[in-house]
Amino acid sequence: MSIFSSVELAPADPILGLTEQFLADASTQKVNLGVGVYQDETGRVPLLECVRRAETEITPAPRPYLPIVGLPAYTGAVRELVFGADSPAVAEGRVTTVQTLSGTGALKVGADLLRAVTAAERVLISDPSWENHRALFTRAGFQVGTYAYYTPQGVAFDRLLADLRAAAPGTVVVLHACCHNPTGFDLTPAQWDQVVALTAERDLVPFVDMAYQGFAAGLVPDAAAIARFAASGRPFLAATSFSKSMGLYGERVGALSIVTASPDEAARVASQVKIAIRTNYSSPPTHGAAVAARILTDPSLRAMWDAELTGMRDRIRQMRRALADALVAAGFRGDVSFATAQTGMFSYTGLSAEQMIRLRSEFGVYGTDRGRICVAALNPANVGTVAAAMAAVS
Ligand SMILES: Cc1ncc(COP(=O)(O)O)c(C=O)c1O
Known part of the structure:
Protein backbone atom coordinates (compact mmCIF):
# COMPACT_ATOMS: atom_id res chain seq x y z
CA MET A 1 0.00 0.00 0.00
CA SER A 2 1.53 3.34 -1.07
CA ILE A 3 0.87 6.59 0.80
CA PHE A 4 0.06 8.01 -2.61
CA SER A 5 -2.50 5.37 -3.58
CA SER A 6 -5.50 7.65 -3.08
CA VAL A 7 -3.92 10.79 -4.54
CA GLU A 8 -6.19 12.36 -7.14
CA LEU A 9 -4.97 13.57 -10.50
CA ALA A 10 -5.01 17.38 -10.38
CA PRO A 11 -6.51 19.25 -13.34
CA ALA A 12 -3.90 20.55 -15.79
CA ASP A 13 -2.90 24.19 -15.31
CA PRO A 14 -5.27 26.07 -17.66
CA ILE A 15 -2.48 27.97 -19.44
CA LEU A 16 0.26 25.33 -19.46
CA GLY A 17 -2.33 22.69 -20.43
CA LEU A 18 -3.15 24.85 -23.44
CA THR A 19 0.51 24.86 -24.51
CA GLU A 20 0.59 21.06 -24.29
CA GLN A 21 -2.48 20.89 -26.56
CA PHE A 22 -0.86 23.40 -28.91
CA LEU A 23 2.34 21.36 -29.19
CA ALA A 24 0.33 18.23 -29.96
CA ASP A 25 -1.68 20.03 -32.70
CA ALA A 26 -0.54 18.94 -36.19
CA SER A 27 -1.90 22.08 -37.91
CA THR A 28 0.74 24.08 -39.82
CA GLN A 29 -1.17 27.36 -39.33
CA LYS A 30 -1.44 27.07 -35.55
CA VAL A 31 -0.83 30.12 -33.35
CA ASN A 32 -0.27 30.00 -29.58
CA LEU A 33 -1.86 33.06 -27.96
CA GLY A 34 -2.29 31.28 -24.63
CA VAL A 35 0.89 31.75 -22.68
CA GLY A 36 1.97 35.17 -21.37
CA VAL A 37 5.34 35.50 -23.02
CA TYR A 38 6.48 38.35 -25.26
CA GLN A 39 7.53 37.28 -28.75
CA ASP A 40 9.25 39.38 -31.40
CA GLU A 41 8.03 39.92 -34.96
CA THR A 42 9.52 36.57 -35.98
CA GLY A 43 7.61 34.72 -33.24
CA ARG A 44 10.65 34.11 -31.03
CA VAL A 45 11.12 34.95 -27.35
CA PRO A 46 13.97 37.45 -27.68
CA LEU A 47 17.23 37.50 -25.74
CA LEU A 48 17.52 41.23 -25.06
CA GLU A 49 20.79 42.75 -26.22
CA CYS A 50 21.27 44.42 -22.82
CA VAL A 51 21.01 40.98 -21.19
CA ARG A 52 23.45 39.42 -23.69
CA ARG A 53 25.97 42.23 -23.06
CA ALA A 54 25.54 42.14 -19.28
CA GLU A 55 26.22 38.41 -19.36
CA THR A 56 29.46 38.92 -21.29
CA GLU A 57 30.57 41.66 -18.89
CA ILE A 58 30.00 39.66 -15.72
CA THR A 59 33.25 37.96 -14.81
CA PRO A 60 32.75 34.27 -14.08
CA ALA A 61 33.08 33.93 -10.32
CA PRO A 62 32.51 31.35 -7.58
CA ARG A 63 28.87 30.96 -6.48
CA PRO A 64 28.64 30.99 -2.72
CA TYR A 65 25.15 31.38 -1.23
CA LEU A 66 23.69 34.85 -1.57
CA ASP A 298 25.46 50.58 -15.78
CA PRO A 299 24.28 53.75 -17.60
CA SER A 300 24.83 52.43 -21.13
CA LEU A 301 23.15 49.07 -20.45
CA ARG A 302 20.32 50.89 -18.71
CA ALA A 303 19.81 53.13 -21.78
CA MET A 304 19.87 50.06 -24.01
CA TRP A 305 17.25 48.33 -21.82
CA ASP A 306 14.99 51.42 -21.94
CA ALA A 307 15.21 51.41 -25.74
CA GLU A 308 14.55 47.66 -26.02
CA LEU A 309 11.62 47.87 -23.62
CA THR A 310 10.20 50.78 -25.63
CA GLY A 311 10.59 48.63 -28.75
CA MET A 312 8.59 45.77 -27.17
CA ARG A 313 5.91 48.17 -25.93
CA ASP A 314 5.60 49.85 -29.34
CA ARG A 315 5.44 46.53 -31.17
CA ILE A 316 2.57 45.38 -28.95
CA ARG A 317 0.75 48.64 -29.64
CA GLN A 318 1.24 48.20 -33.40
CA MET A 319 -0.11 44.66 -33.20
CA ARG A 320 -3.18 45.87 -31.29
CA ARG A 321 -3.88 48.36 -34.09
CA ALA A 322 -3.19 45.72 -36.75
CA LEU A 323 -5.53 43.25 -35.01
CA ALA A 324 -8.34 45.82 -34.82
CA ASP A 325 -7.91 46.69 -38.52
CA ALA A 326 -7.69 43.04 -39.58
CA LEU A 327 -10.81 42.15 -37.55
CA VAL A 328 -12.79 44.89 -39.28
CA ALA A 329 -11.46 43.81 -42.69
CA ALA A 330 -12.36 40.17 -41.94
CA GLY A 331 -15.93 41.11 -40.96
CA PHE A 332 -15.69 40.40 -37.20
CA ARG A 333 -19.21 40.64 -35.75
CA GLY A 334 -18.66 42.62 -32.56
CA ASP A 335 -16.86 45.58 -31.08
CA VAL A 336 -13.14 45.56 -32.01
CA SER A 337 -12.23 48.49 -29.76
CA PHE A 338 -11.08 46.05 -27.03
CA ALA A 339 -7.84 45.56 -29.01
CA THR A 340 -6.70 49.16 -28.82
CA ALA A 341 -8.45 50.24 -25.59
CA GLN A 342 -6.61 47.64 -23.50
CA THR A 343 -2.89 47.71 -22.64
CA GLY A 344 -0.12 45.24 -22.02
CA MET A 345 0.43 41.71 -23.20
CA PHE A 346 -3.17 40.51 -22.94
CA SER A 347 -6.56 41.27 -24.40
CA TYR A 348 -9.94 40.06 -23.29
CA THR A 349 -11.69 39.53 -26.62
CA GLY A 350 -15.22 39.10 -25.28
CA LEU A 351 -15.42 35.72 -27.08
CA SER A 352 -17.24 32.95 -25.19
CA ALA A 353 -15.75 29.61 -24.13
CA GLU A 354 -17.51 27.91 -27.05
CA GLN A 355 -16.03 30.40 -29.51
CA MET A 356 -12.54 29.98 -28.01
CA ILE A 357 -12.86 26.19 -28.30
CA ARG A 358 -13.88 26.56 -31.96
CA LEU A 359 -10.88 28.85 -32.52
CA ARG A 360 -8.63 26.05 -31.29
CA SER A 361 -10.27 23.03 -32.86
CA GLU A 362 -11.15 24.52 -36.26
CA PHE A 363 -8.44 27.13 -36.75
CA GLY A 364 -5.49 26.18 -34.50
CA VAL A 365 -5.67 29.55 -32.70
CA TYR A 366 -5.06 28.99 -28.98
CA GLY A 367 -6.35 31.41 -26.32
CA THR A 368 -7.87 30.74 -22.91
CA ASP A 369 -11.47 29.60 -22.52
CA ARG A 370 -12.28 32.91 -20.84
CA GLY A 371 -11.46 34.73 -24.08
CA ARG A 372 -7.96 35.98 -23.26
CA ILE A 373 -5.37 36.23 -26.01
CA CYS A 374 -1.72 37.23 -25.72
CA VAL A 375 -1.36 40.13 -28.16
CA ALA A 376 2.40 40.06 -27.58
CA ALA A 377 2.46 36.80 -29.57
CA LEU A 378 0.91 38.42 -32.66
CA ASN A 379 3.13 39.35 -35.60
CA PRO A 380 2.63 40.55 -39.19
CA ALA A 381 2.69 36.93 -40.42
CA ASN A 382 -0.05 35.60 -38.09
CA VAL A 383 -2.34 38.56 -37.32
CA GLY A 384 -4.39 38.07 -40.52
CA THR A 385 -4.93 34.35 -39.79
CA VAL A 386 -5.94 35.11 -36.20
CA ALA A 387 -8.37 37.87 -37.24
CA ALA A 388 -9.95 35.70 -39.95
CA ALA A 389 -10.43 32.87 -37.45
CA MET A 390 -11.92 35.22 -34.84
CA ALA A 391 -14.27 36.66 -37.48
CA ALA A 392 -15.34 33.17 -38.50
CA VAL A 393 -16.41 32.23 -34.97
CA SER A 394 -17.90 35.66 -34.13
C1 LIG B 1 -0.41 39.38 -12.77
C2 LIG B 1 0.80 38.53 -12.68
N1 LIG B 1 1.48 38.48 -11.53
C3 LIG B 1 2.58 37.74 -11.40
C4 LIG B 1 3.06 37.00 -12.44
C5 LIG B 1 4.28 36.18 -12.15
O1 LIG B 1 5.23 36.05 -13.12
P1 LIG B 1 6.74 35.74 -12.70
O2 LIG B 1 6.71 34.83 -11.55
O3 LIG B 1 7.38 35.16 -13.90
O4 LIG B 1 7.31 37.08 -12.33
C6 LIG B 1 2.40 36.99 -13.66
C7 LIG B 1 2.86 36.19 -14.79
O5 LIG B 1 2.21 35.92 -15.75
C8 LIG B 1 1.25 37.80 -13.79
O6 LIG B 1 0.57 37.88 -14.93
Missing part, protein backbone atom coordinates in the same frame (compact mmCIF):
# COMPACT_ATOMS: atom_id res chain seq x y z
CA PRO A 67 22.40 36.50 1.60
CA ILE A 68 18.84 35.37 2.44
CA VAL A 69 17.45 38.69 1.17
CA GLY A 70 19.50 38.61 -2.02
CA LEU A 71 22.23 40.52 -3.81
CA PRO A 72 22.55 44.01 -2.26
CA ALA A 73 23.40 45.69 -5.60
CA TYR A 74 20.22 44.17 -7.03
CA THR A 75 17.81 44.99 -4.22
CA GLY A 76 19.08 48.58 -4.01
CA ALA A 77 18.68 49.14 -7.75
CA VAL A 78 15.24 47.52 -7.82
CA ARG A 79 14.01 49.66 -4.93
CA GLU A 80 15.06 52.77 -6.86
CA LEU A 81 13.39 51.52 -10.05
CA VAL A 82 10.13 50.67 -8.32
CA PHE A 83 9.84 53.63 -5.91
CA GLY A 84 11.79 56.29 -7.84
CA ALA A 85 15.12 57.94 -7.03
CA ASP A 86 13.68 60.48 -4.59
CA SER A 87 11.03 58.47 -2.81
CA PRO A 88 10.43 59.92 0.70
CA ALA A 89 9.42 56.43 1.96
CA VAL A 90 12.83 55.05 0.86
CA ALA A 91 14.73 58.09 2.21
CA GLU A 92 12.97 57.69 5.56
CA GLY A 93 14.14 54.05 5.78
CA ARG A 94 10.60 52.64 5.66
CA VAL A 95 11.04 50.33 2.64
CA THR A 96 12.48 46.82 2.82
CA THR A 97 13.20 45.21 -0.57
CA VAL A 98 14.22 41.56 -0.84
CA GLN A 99 15.16 39.49 -3.89
CA THR A 100 12.61 36.79 -4.68
CA LEU A 101 11.96 34.02 -7.19
CA SER A 102 10.31 36.40 -9.63
CA GLY A 103 6.90 37.92 -9.11
CA THR A 104 5.35 34.61 -8.05
CA GLY A 105 7.99 34.19 -5.33
CA ALA A 106 7.39 37.75 -4.15
CA LEU A 107 3.67 37.10 -3.81
CA LYS A 108 4.28 33.86 -1.91
CA VAL A 109 6.88 35.32 0.47
CA GLY A 110 4.59 38.33 1.03
CA ALA A 111 1.59 36.07 1.67
CA ASP A 112 3.57 33.90 4.13
CA LEU A 113 4.89 36.99 5.90
CA LEU A 114 1.42 38.51 6.29
CA ARG A 115 -0.01 35.25 7.64
CA ALA A 116 2.87 34.79 10.07
CA VAL A 117 3.18 38.27 11.56
CA THR A 118 -0.18 40.01 11.09
CA ALA A 119 -3.83 39.20 11.78
CA ALA A 120 -4.64 39.26 8.04
CA GLU A 121 -6.56 36.18 6.96
CA ARG A 122 -8.69 37.40 4.08
CA VAL A 123 -7.53 38.59 0.66
CA LEU A 124 -9.48 40.09 -2.22
CA ILE A 125 -8.33 39.62 -5.81
CA SER A 126 -9.88 41.15 -8.92
CA ASP A 127 -12.64 39.27 -10.77
CA PRO A 128 -11.10 38.04 -13.02
CA SER A 129 -7.43 37.90 -12.09
CA TRP A 130 -4.24 36.00 -12.89
CA GLU A 131 -5.27 32.41 -12.07
CA ASN A 132 -2.37 31.86 -9.69
CA HIS A 133 -3.43 34.66 -7.31
CA ARG A 134 -6.29 32.60 -5.94
CA ALA A 135 -4.31 29.36 -5.75
CA LEU A 136 -1.25 30.95 -4.19
CA PHE A 137 -3.07 32.87 -1.46
CA THR A 138 -5.28 29.86 -0.71
CA ARG A 139 -2.19 27.65 -0.25
CA ALA A 140 -0.69 30.31 2.02
CA GLY A 141 -3.74 29.96 4.28
CA PHE A 142 -5.87 32.94 3.21
CA GLN A 143 -9.59 33.01 2.51
CA VAL A 144 -9.76 34.40 -1.00
CA GLY A 145 -12.62 36.62 -2.20
CA THR A 146 -12.97 38.91 -5.18
CA TYR A 147 -13.74 42.53 -6.01
CA ALA A 148 -15.55 43.47 -9.22
CA TYR A 149 -13.27 44.56 -12.04
CA TYR A 150 -14.41 43.89 -15.56
CA THR A 151 -17.05 45.07 -17.99
CA PRO A 152 -16.56 44.77 -21.77
CA GLN A 153 -16.30 48.58 -21.84
CA GLY A 154 -13.61 48.88 -19.14
CA VAL A 155 -13.05 48.65 -15.39
CA ALA A 156 -16.25 48.22 -13.34
CA PHE A 157 -15.02 51.03 -11.14
CA ASP A 158 -18.15 51.82 -9.12
CA ARG A 159 -18.62 48.17 -8.22
CA LEU A 160 -14.89 47.86 -7.45
CA LEU A 161 -15.17 50.77 -4.98
CA ALA A 162 -18.31 49.29 -3.44
CA ASP A 163 -16.59 45.93 -2.92
CA LEU A 164 -13.54 47.53 -1.32
CA ARG A 165 -15.77 49.70 0.86
CA ALA A 166 -17.55 46.57 2.10
CA ALA A 167 -14.29 44.78 3.00
CA ALA A 168 -13.42 44.32 6.66
CA PRO A 169 -10.48 46.35 8.02
CA GLY A 170 -7.22 44.42 7.66
CA THR A 171 -8.29 42.69 4.44
CA VAL A 172 -5.43 42.33 1.95
CA VAL A 173 -6.28 43.68 -1.52
CA VAL A 174 -4.23 42.49 -4.51
CA LEU A 175 -4.10 45.20 -7.17
CA HIS A 176 -2.46 44.98 -10.61
CA ALA A 177 -0.19 48.02 -11.05
CA CYS A 178 -0.55 48.04 -14.84
CA CYS A 179 -1.34 45.75 -17.80
CA HIS A 180 -4.07 43.95 -15.85
CA ASN A 181 -3.93 40.21 -16.46
CA PRO A 182 -6.21 38.97 -17.99
CA THR A 183 -8.40 41.92 -19.03
CA GLY A 184 -5.86 44.52 -20.25
CA PHE A 185 -7.95 47.30 -18.59
CA ASP A 186 -6.09 49.51 -16.11
CA LEU A 187 -7.23 52.14 -13.61
CA THR A 188 -6.77 55.79 -14.58
CA PRO A 189 -4.60 58.04 -12.35
CA ALA A 190 -7.76 59.61 -10.86
CA GLN A 191 -9.17 56.15 -10.11
CA TRP A 192 -5.92 55.14 -8.42
CA ASP A 193 -6.23 58.23 -6.19
CA GLN A 194 -9.66 57.04 -5.10
CA VAL A 195 -8.44 53.50 -4.46
CA VAL A 196 -5.48 54.78 -2.41
CA ALA A 197 -7.82 56.98 -0.35
CA LEU A 198 -10.37 54.21 0.14
CA THR A 199 -7.84 51.59 1.22
CA ALA A 200 -6.57 54.10 3.80
CA GLU A 201 -10.08 54.98 4.99
CA ARG A 202 -11.08 51.29 5.32
CA ASP A 203 -7.70 50.26 6.76
CA LEU A 204 -7.11 47.70 4.00
CA VAL A 205 -3.67 46.26 3.17
CA PRO A 206 -2.77 46.91 -0.50
CA PHE A 207 -0.55 44.28 -2.15
CA VAL A 208 0.42 45.72 -5.53
CA ASP A 209 1.44 43.17 -8.13
CA MET A 210 3.60 44.73 -10.86
CA ALA A 211 4.59 41.95 -13.27
CA TYR A 212 4.65 44.20 -16.36
CA GLN A 213 6.52 47.39 -15.46
CA GLY A 214 7.38 49.15 -18.72
CA PHE A 215 4.79 47.38 -20.87
CA ALA A 216 1.94 49.92 -20.58
CA ALA A 217 3.32 53.46 -20.87
CA GLY A 218 6.93 53.28 -19.58
CA LEU A 219 8.94 52.39 -16.47
CA VAL A 220 8.03 55.51 -14.49
CA PRO A 221 4.34 55.93 -15.40
CA ASP A 222 3.70 52.20 -14.92
CA ALA A 223 4.94 52.44 -11.32
CA ALA A 224 2.70 55.43 -10.56
CA ALA A 225 0.31 53.36 -8.44
CA ILE A 226 3.21 52.33 -6.21
CA ALA A 227 4.38 55.96 -5.92
CA ARG A 228 0.83 56.94 -4.92
CA PHE A 229 0.58 54.28 -2.21
CA ALA A 230 4.06 55.25 -0.97
CA ALA A 231 3.05 58.92 -0.80
CA SER A 232 0.01 57.98 1.31
CA GLY A 233 2.39 57.07 4.15
CA ARG A 234 0.49 53.86 4.85
CA PRO A 235 1.92 50.32 4.90
CA PHE A 236 1.64 48.17 1.79
CA LEU A 237 3.48 45.49 -0.19
CA ALA A 238 4.65 45.38 -3.81
CA ALA A 239 5.66 42.33 -5.87
CA THR A 240 7.81 43.08 -8.92
CA SER A 241 9.43 41.02 -11.65
CA PHE A 242 11.87 41.16 -14.56
CA SER A 243 10.42 38.09 -16.27
CA LYS A 244 8.67 40.15 -18.94
CA SER A 245 10.54 43.46 -18.86
CA MET A 246 14.01 41.91 -19.29
CA GLY A 247 12.86 38.65 -20.86
CA LEU A 248 14.40 36.80 -17.89
CA TYR A 249 11.45 34.40 -17.44
CA GLY A 250 13.46 31.28 -16.62
CA GLU A 251 15.97 33.07 -14.40
CA ARG A 252 13.25 33.90 -11.84
CA VAL A 253 14.29 37.48 -11.04
CA GLY A 254 11.90 39.46 -8.85
CA ALA A 255 11.54 41.38 -5.63
CA LEU A 256 9.19 41.95 -2.73
CA SER A 257 9.08 45.43 -1.22
CA ILE A 258 7.38 46.06 2.08
CA VAL A 259 6.57 49.63 3.05
CA THR A 260 6.25 50.12 6.78
CA ALA A 261 5.42 53.02 9.10
CA SER A 262 8.92 53.58 10.54
CA PRO A 263 12.56 52.42 10.21
CA ASP A 264 12.16 50.45 13.42
CA GLU A 265 9.13 48.63 12.00
CA ALA A 266 11.08 48.06 8.76
CA ALA A 267 13.93 46.39 10.68
CA ARG A 268 11.54 44.07 12.51
CA VAL A 269 9.66 43.20 9.32
CA ALA A 270 12.98 42.58 7.52
CA SER A 271 13.96 40.09 10.22
CA GLN A 272 10.65 38.25 9.76
CA VAL A 273 10.75 38.23 5.95
CA LYS A 274 14.08 36.40 6.25
CA ILE A 275 12.27 33.59 8.03
CA ALA A 276 9.62 33.46 5.28
CA ILE A 277 12.38 33.11 2.66
CA ARG A 278 14.53 30.71 4.71
CA THR A 279 11.63 28.31 5.16
CA ASN A 280 10.71 28.39 1.46
CA TYR A 281 14.03 28.18 -0.40
CA SER A 282 16.73 29.46 1.97
CA SER A 283 18.32 32.02 -0.37
CA PRO A 284 17.80 33.20 -3.94
CA PRO A 285 19.83 32.34 -7.07
CA THR A 286 22.78 34.45 -8.21
CA HIS A 287 22.89 34.72 -11.98
CA GLY A 288 19.67 36.50 -12.99
CA ALA A 289 19.96 39.04 -10.20
CA ALA A 290 23.57 39.79 -11.17
CA VAL A 291 22.46 40.38 -14.78
CA ALA A 292 19.57 42.64 -13.76
CA ALA A 293 21.74 44.57 -11.29
CA ARG A 294 24.33 45.18 -14.00
CA ILE A 295 21.69 46.47 -16.42
CA LEU A 296 20.10 48.70 -13.80
CA THR A 297 23.38 50.23 -12.58
